[in-house]
Structure formats: C-alpha cells, structure tokens
Amino acid sequence: MKHAYKLLSVAVATALLTACGDTKTTIVEHAPVVEPVKKEDGHDEHDHDHGSVSEAGRLLVTSPESNSIHLLDIEHKEVAAELASSNYASRVYATEHSRYAVLVQSDNGRVEFVDGGIWQEDHGDHMHPYQETPKLSDVSFDHVKPAHVTNGENNTAIFFDGNGEDAINAQVAVFSEAYLGGEKDKLAEIHYDTNMHGAAQSRGEYTLSTIRDPETASTLPTQIGLFHKHGDHFDQDKVFEQSCPALHGSAQNHEHISFACGDGVVIITEENGEFTAKKIANPESFAEKQRIGVLRGHENSHQFIGIAGTELVVVDAEHDEIEKIEWTITKDHSIAGGDFNYDGSHAAVLDSAGVLTIFEQHAEGDEHHWEVAHTVKVHDHELTALPENVTFRLAFSGAENIVYVTDSDAKHVLGYDLETAEVKVEIELDFTPDRLVWLGIEKGGEHAH
Structure with missing residues (x-):
C-alpha cells in the first residue's frame, strides 16, 4: 500500500480553496444552538482561554461526480472552507473521534482525509477544545478498491479489496487520528494472500478481520480471524471456527463484535483479552435468500440494528435473537441509510423516497424493543412525482440529538431533532449535495461507531 505525505505549496493550497468557484451558502436556523453546559461553579464547560469553539460542529458535503467539497459551519452560519479532493469521493466517513473525514475514491484506488478543524486534547484537568480552518490532510492511501471503513474506540480501519484479475491482494490499514496528525508509528497493516470484499473491526491492540479461501469463486469471505498488532503489522492469532458464508457487514459495541453472514450473524465477545x-x-x-447485509452498533446499546433487504432487524447478542422491527418502507423504494444517534437512545432510517423514520428504544423487563416514534417526508413533492435521479442522504450529529438529511433536488440540508422530528437547522445550498458527514467534538469526547 502506498502512503503519501504531501507538502502543498501556497499556490496549490490556494487552488484547492478556489477550485469550486464562488459558490455561496446560506444557513437558516429555526432554533438556537445549544449553549455550553454550565458546571456547578457557574463556568461553562469550555471556560478556558482558547476563544470560541463551535459545539454544533461542521458538515462536510460533497457534490455528485465532482471533487468539490464544502465544509459548513453550523453554529456560525457560514462556509468554513471549500476544498477539492483528487477525485470524486463515492463515500465519506468520519474517523474514530470525528475530527477527520475519510474520502473514499473507490474508482481511483485512493483515500484522502479532510481535517474538519475542530477537536480537543486532554490537558489533565480539562479537555481543551481547538478550532481552525478545515484543510485537506497531507496523508493519503493508494491501494485497489478501498471499501468498508469502520471505527473502533481509538482507531479507524479501512479495508482495501484488491483485484483478482490483476492478482492484487487485499489489505487493511488500521490507524488513529494521531497518525493523520503526523505520528507515523500509529499505523499498522494486515496483508492478505488473495483479494476479497472484506471487513475489519479494530479492537484495541487487536483487529478482527475477514478471511477468504483463494480457491473459492466468490470474492466474499467465509471466515473471521483475530489479528494481534505488533508494531507496524498484525499477526494472525486464530481463526474462529464459526463459518460465515457470504460475509458482508460488521459492527461492534461495548461487549460484542458482529459479522453478518448469509445464514445468520456471528457474535464475537471479548472478555479479559x-x-x-x-x-x-x-x-x-x-x-428465501434474505439475509442481513448491513450492521450498525453503538457502545451504549447491547443490540445491533441490521438491514435485511428492505427490512430492519434487531440482533440481540444477549438473548441470541434476531427480530424484525415493525416498520414498512415506502413501496418500490430502498433504504438510503440509517444508524444510531450520538448516545444510542434513538435510531433513524432514510429511504430513497425521502421518508425519514425515527425510532425510540423501549425497555420491557430485561428486553429492549425499537418502535417508530416519528415519520417525516423530507421532500416537498408527492412520492409518485419525485424528480428523476433525486437522492437523499443522512448524517448524525455527534454532539446533539440531530440527524442531518440532504435533498439533491431541493439543494438543501435539513437538521431534524430526533426527539420531536422538528426541523432545527436548514442549510440552503447553491450546489447539488451528495454525500455528507458530521465533524466536530463528540459529546462526552467519545463515541463508538
């Protein structure tokens, strides 16, 4: 895998900032941004000599088939930066603590990063926040078919599928935000002897990653291995005996790591190492042939949420159950995205018709169930009259109980309060939005993804 640390001249940096033209973005706020939390001594949580730091964070928004990137400052109602990646980013993610955006450029075998410019450091007696102008990171990865990106508590893992036709093997890069900040020893890799469409979950000094028999015709793996970090690489410690045919999708929470298989879900539990x-x-x-293909987890939930075609399920690792959630997708449409909110109390799913469904968790004894709390139609048009090729995407705030949704036809971003389903923030754009991700200081300073 090629890793690039590039030094940008002033001229190149200026070109990146101006590559998108003179677009203008206005933000209409329907409710005040949450004020800093007051401590018992009357001082706010960030009462230190470091100036104002946005608690609402920033949104990184891409454009379809374009390398243009916009970073929107939610609290201060302004464009924080306009940048350009090397190629169109087909998917975007956040790193483990939401400081950086991961720009996956699948068709070009490249991954780049954007520093959102808002982060915090542990200063012993307090967490010290910082805010700077967003910028393109000096770090990039170049390898064939970057695919699944997942986050552990303190690391991010990127799985590169490789290519069988060209005999390019799969690789996994596991790194922390410190690596993106210049600490080159904060990177370790797994190197395979074949290609595969795999997935990896970083877990402290371990990484759980997929294994594929090179003799099989399918590029999907069928087993899961435990890999132990040793310096800049991982050694394989074991292969779990549970088979996982047609493996696709993985997640983790505080107690468990899960991998979705064609015939079920493998649950791996960590206890005392x-x-x-x-x-x-x-x-x-x-x-027949229905299976879970996407899994979502959260450190505050014992359950995983899975997507099985056009249905949602709860994977209960404590009770060894998989149950369907009572919910119906818009007819003839598909799921566009979904996940837990920042504290695990809510979840939301967006379908390709622009219908946002918000779920709340309810306890019955020692069992927890997810129920529909709100349903919102994001788009103004009738569902039968959606413009051709209109897309909807969502991203969750890591600091507030808000989910942000883009509408490519209306050219805006709406921020919905997950408790009330009310629009709290409206961001009007003069470009067509595509992917988006929230960046900033997560509430409590940590968040499992």
Whole structure:
C-alpha cells in the first residue's frame, strides 16, 4: 500500500480553496444552538482561554461526480472552507473521534482525509477544545478498491479489496487520528494472500478481520480471524471456527463484535483479552435468500440494528435473537441509510423516497424493543412525482440529538431533532449535495461507531 505525505505549496493550497468557484451558502436556523453546559461553579464547560469553539460542529458535503467539497459551519452560519479532493469521493466517513473525514475514491484506488478543524486534547484537568480552518490532510492511501471503513474506540480501519484479475491482494490499514496528525508509528497493516470484499473491526491492540479461501469463486469471505498488532503489522492469532458464508457487514459495541453472514450473524465477545464466538441463525420469518447485509452498533446499546433487504432487524447478542422491527418502507423504494444517534437512545432510517423514520428504544423487563416514534417526508413533492435521479442522504450529529438529511433536488440540508422530528437547522445550498458527514467534538469526547 502506498502512503503519501504531501507538502502543498501556497499556490496549490490556494487552488484547492478556489477550485469550486464562488459558490455561496446560506444557513437558516429555526432554533438556537445549544449553549455550553454550565458546571456547578457557574463556568461553562469550555471556560478556558482558547476563544470560541463551535459545539454544533461542521458538515462536510460533497457534490455528485465532482471533487468539490464544502465544509459548513453550523453554529456560525457560514462556509468554513471549500476544498477539492483528487477525485470524486463515492463515500465519506468520519474517523474514530470525528475530527477527520475519510474520502473514499473507490474508482481511483485512493483515500484522502479532510481535517474538519475542530477537536480537543486532554490537558489533565480539562479537555481543551481547538478550532481552525478545515484543510485537506497531507496523508493519503493508494491501494485497489478501498471499501468498508469502520471505527473502533481509538482507531479507524479501512479495508482495501484488491483485484483478482490483476492478482492484487487485499489489505487493511488500521490507524488513529494521531497518525493523520503526523505520528507515523500509529499505523499498522494486515496483508492478505488473495483479494476479497472484506471487513475489519479494530479492537484495541487487536483487529478482527475477514478471511477468504483463494480457491473459492466468490470474492466474499467465509471466515473471521483475530489479528494481534505488533508494531507496524498484525499477526494472525486464530481463526474462529464459526463459518460465515457470504460475509458482508460488521459492527461492534461495548461487549460484542458482529459479522453478518448469509445464514445468520456471528457474535464475537471479548472478555479479559479472550475472544469467543457464537452464531445466531437467521429467523424462520426471513424469505428465501434474505439475509442481513448491513450492521450498525453503538457502545451504549447491547443490540445491533441490521438491514435485511428492505427490512430492519434487531440482533440481540444477549438473548441470541434476531427480530424484525415493525416498520414498512415506502413501496418500490430502498433504504438510503440509517444508524444510531450520538448516545444510542434513538435510531433513524432514510429511504430513497425521502421518508425519514425515527425510532425510540423501549425497555420491557430485561428486553429492549425499537418502535417508530416519528415519520417525516423530507421532500416537498408527492412520492409518485419525485424528480428523476433525486437522492437523499443522512448524517448524525455527534454532539446533539440531530440527524442531518440532504435533498439533491431541493439543494438543501435539513437538521431534524430526533426527539420531536422538528426541523432545527436548514442549510440552503447553491450546489447539488451528495454525500455528507458530521465533524466536530463528540459529546462526552467519545463515541463508538
């Protein structure tokens, strides 16, 4: 894998800032931004000599088939920066603490990073926040088919699929935000002897990653391995005996790591440095060939949420159950995205018709169930009259109970309060939005993804 640390001249940096033209963005706010939390001594949580730092954070928004990137300062109602990646970023993610955006340029075999410019450091007696102008990072990765990006508590993992036709093997890069800040020893890699469309979950000094038999025709892996970090690389410690045919999708929470298989979900539990695995079979209610292909987890939830075609399920690792959530997608449409909110109390799903569904978790004894709390139609048009090729995307704030949704036809971003489903922030754009991700200081300083 090629890793690039590039030094940008003033001229190049200026070109990046002006590559998008003189676009203008206005932000209409429907409710005040939450004020800093007051401590018992009457001082606010960030009462230090460091100036004002936005608690609302920033939104990075891309444009379709374009390398233009806009970073929007939500609190101060202004464009914080306009940048340009090397190529169109087909997917965007945040790193483990939401300081950096990960720009996955799949068709070009490249991954770049944008420093959102808002972060905090531990100064012993307090967490010290900083705010600077966003910028393109000097770090980039170049390898074939960057695909799944996942976050652990203190690391981010990127799986590069490789290419069988050209005999290019898969690789995994595991790194921290400190690596992107210049600490080159904060990177370790897994190198495979074949290609695969795999997934990896970073877990402290370990990484759980997929394994594929090179003799199989499918590029999907069928097993899961435990890899132990040693300096700049990982050694394979074990292969779990539970098979996972057609593996696709993974997630983790405080206790468990999960991998979605064609016939169920493998649950791996860590306890005192030991990892054990079990498998929960798909429920009998699944249709023929139906399987979970996407998993979402949160450190504050014992359950995983899975996407199985056009249905949602709860994977309960404590009770070894997979149950469907009572919810119906808009007819003839697909799921555009979904996840937990910042503290795990809510979840939301957006479909391709622009319908946002908000779920709340309810406890019944020692069991927890997810129920629909609100349904919102994001788009103004009738569902039968959606313009051709209109897209909707969502991203969750890491500091507030808000989910942001883009509408490519209306050219705006709406921020919905997950408690009330009310619009709290409206961002009007003069460019067509595509992908988006929230960057900033997460509430409490940590968040499992």
